Amino acid sequence: MSAVLNPVREGEAPEAIDQALADALCEWIGCREDWFRHTLMAVSEALQEGHTCLHLPYWAGQTRWQSDTFPGIRFPELAEWRQGLSALAISPDDDAPVVFERDRFYLRRYWRFETEVAASIRERLAVTGSADTPSARATLERLFPGEAGQAAPDWQKVAAANALFQRFSVIAGGPGTGKTHTVTRLLALLIEMSASGGEMPRVHLAAPTGKAAQRLAESVVKARSGLASDLEPRVMEAIPQEATTLHRLLGVIPNSHRFRHNDDNPLNVDILVVDEISMVDLPLMARLFRALPPECRVILLGDADQLPSVAAGSVLADLAPRDVKAYSPERCQQLAALGIELDAADDGSGGVDYLSFLRESRRFGGSSGIGQLAAAAISGHEEGTLNVLRGAHEDVVWQGGGELSEQLAAWTEQNYRPITEATDLKEAFARLQAFRILCPARVGPNGVQSINERITAALNPERQRFFRGQPIMITRNHYGLGLYNGDIGLIWPDKAEREGEAPPLLAWFPAEEGFIPMAPGRLPDHETVYAMTIHKTQGSEFDSVALVLPERPSAILSRELIYTGITRARSRLMVIGGEAVWRAGISQAVERHSGLGVRLRGDPSEHR
Numbered sequence: 001m002s003a004v005l006n007p008v009r010e011g012e013a014p015e016a017i018d019q020a021l022a023d024a025l026c027e028w029i030g031c032r033e034d035w036f037r038h039t040l041m042a043v044s045e046a047l048q049e050g051h052t053c054l055h056l057p058y059w060a061g062q063t064r065w066q067s068d069t070f071p072g073i074r075f076p077e078l079a080e081w082r083q084g085l086s087a088l089a090i091s092p093d094d095d096a097p098v099v100f101e102r103d104r105f106y107l108r109r110y111w112r113f114e115t116e117v118a119a120s121i122r123e124r125l126a127v128t129g130s131a132d133t134p135s136a137r138a139t140l141e142r143l144f145p146g147e148a149g150q151a152a153p154d155w156q157k158v159a160a161a162n163a164l165f166q167r168f169s170v171i172a173g174g175p176g177t178g179k180t181h182t183v184t185r186l187l188a189l190l191i192e193m194s195a196s197g198g199e200m201p202r203v204h205l206a207a208p209t210g211k212a213a214q215r216l217a218e219s220v221v222k223a224r225s226g227l228a229s230d231l232e233p234r235v236m237e238a239i240p241q242e243a244t245t246l247h248r249l250l251g252v253i254p255n256s257h258r259f260r261h262n263d264d265n266p267l268n269v270d271i272l273v274v275d276e277i278s279m280v281d282l283p284l285m286a287r288l289f290r291a292l293p294p295e296c297r298v299i300l301l302g303d304a305d306q307l308p309s310v311a312a313g314s315v316l317a318d319l320a321p322r323d324v325k326a327y328s329p330e331r332c333q334q335l336a337a338l339g340i341e342l343d344a345a346d347d348g349s350g351g352v353d354y355l356s357f358l359r360e361s362r363r364f365g366g367s368s369g370i371g372q373l374a375a376a377a378i379s380g381h382e383e384g385t386l387n388v389l390r391g392a393h394e395d396v397v398w399q400g401g402g403e404l405s406e407q408l409a410a411w412t413e414q415n416y417r418p419i420t421e422a423t424d425l426k427e428a429f430a431r432l433q434a435f436r437i438l439c440p441a442r443v444g445p446n447g448v449q450s451i452n453e454r455i456t457a458a459l460n461p462e463r464q465r466f467f468r469g470q471p472i473m474i475t476r477n478h479y480g481l482g483l484y485n486g487d488i489g490l491i492w493p494d495k496a497e498r499e500g501e502a503p504p505l506l507a508w509f510p511a512e513e514g515f516i517p518m519a520p521g522r523l524p525d526h527e528t529v530y531a532m533t534i535h536k537t538q539g540s541e542f543d544s545v546a547l548v549l550p551e552r553p554s555a556i557l558s559r560e561l562i563y564t565g566i567t568r569a570r571s572r573l574m575v576i577g578g579e580a581v582w583r584a585g586i587s588q589a590v591e592r593h594s595g596l597g598v599r600l601r602g603d604p605s606e607h608r
């Protein structure tokens, strides 16, 4: 069993706010016993760690918050704890602010998010699609002709065909496995089927961040352009060429968690595709489903091996468990009618028929060091990763730990000074996009802050507040200006010439066409961004990546974090870090406790 990461607060005493919340809830529920107060403190802690609930079997008998200054708190043994909680009026049907259900203890808000998401999915799974078999089969064959010498089956075709049978589907796969290629063809198929019945569906594309939405739109536009000779113009027209962020889709209300679109004011959409689902947390997923009409078809895309969302939940990992690799016998029969012959699950792992995995990366061929390293890292195969790191792969270079100064100086001159020397903004952005330093942590000598300060000092010795070619990242949403946390821009001179004066510096942000300028004084919170945390790069890719690990093993380093960092690199990866730190990271897996998977599929271990 892998370690459950407690990245920030191991060893610290419980937060005063958690204690205050616990006291208030003890009063409300009328149980003032210490063990219950501790349970309430722990559920708050669990939420901060990204779990949606307190999973009793994991916490039972454990001592938490032990430190030099705090004696620690020991939780009851499982049987005793279950008994105590079962005796309180906190079942799903009680009207309490907490819920105890099947060994999971929730704040009711989170229990409601989870049950709502599960109910919305089940509702969509209950409507089995009437895939018009002969014409769907012909269209599938036209859109997925297969390639000469391709090993059967064509998993992209399987995924598209499988998504016809219900109103909710997940297409999961690693980088470059063709998720967007597949979903664009699936959209063509769905639009054609709908159009033949006289209706053109309204289709929307969305992603959790602006960057991810931009990449999704670019990939769909590219995939769509390859279909022109296969599709009627009206079908082509109905495939969107733009994607939006989930927040913009739902309609942000400033200073509120609520959105303009909700169950009272649903979105006008028939098919919704959302990419990069690993980044979507449980509350956002619940709010998304609230805003969708029941007849809307939902297709989720993502890489279930990536880091889970920053906030609570592990929605994609819950929806796409790695051990489910086959369809139920019933689904295999339905697929056979569409010309796809597959072996059904015979080990009880089937039954998640909404889920399709794409298995072959187009980006990383069999000999690619990046592809091999990513696969070994996410499987926790330490020796396998070290073999790749030590092997002679052109695309992967490993440099053990040590002082970073020389390396930073080299990256500055090779990759970052050329941005300041670019002839125009377009070239400057292309250079910025070509290389990025990624770190697990913000602090420490090998963290983002220190690296950014050191590179800035080399490129901006006069310490001007803003300088030509300085990359900046917005760190707080500003809805009025249309700038969002994670948006990246460049400081660059104004195009307008002024007689006798150097043109003023402006902050420029990429837009659909060209770049949008902004006076630097108006920028919301931002920071210089030569290096960034791996968390912040989710949804982005760079030609070349330098992954700088901390000097010592760290609780925040996990195989999912390393995998996410590795797979940001398209063609070249440099790893800087000692063997012990690397091994410690690969050996730790992120595990998030949630009841979503059980609500959808049941959990065999719960019936033991």
Ligand SMILES: Nc1ncnc2c1ncn2[C@@H]1O[C@H](COP(=O)(O)OP(=O)(O)OP(=O)(O)O)[C@@H](O)[C@H]1O
Binding pocket: 156, 173, 174, 175, 176, 177, 178, 179, 180, 181, 182, 219, 362, 363
């Ligand atoms: N069946 C195919 N035939 C030809 N090219 C393909 C096929 N599938 C994918 N590709 C190409 O492989 C590349 C990656 O595909 P795509 O962007 O769809 O993958 P993805 O899984 O969405 O990637 P990402 O990890 O960027 O989200 C693209 O250049 C795409 O055109």
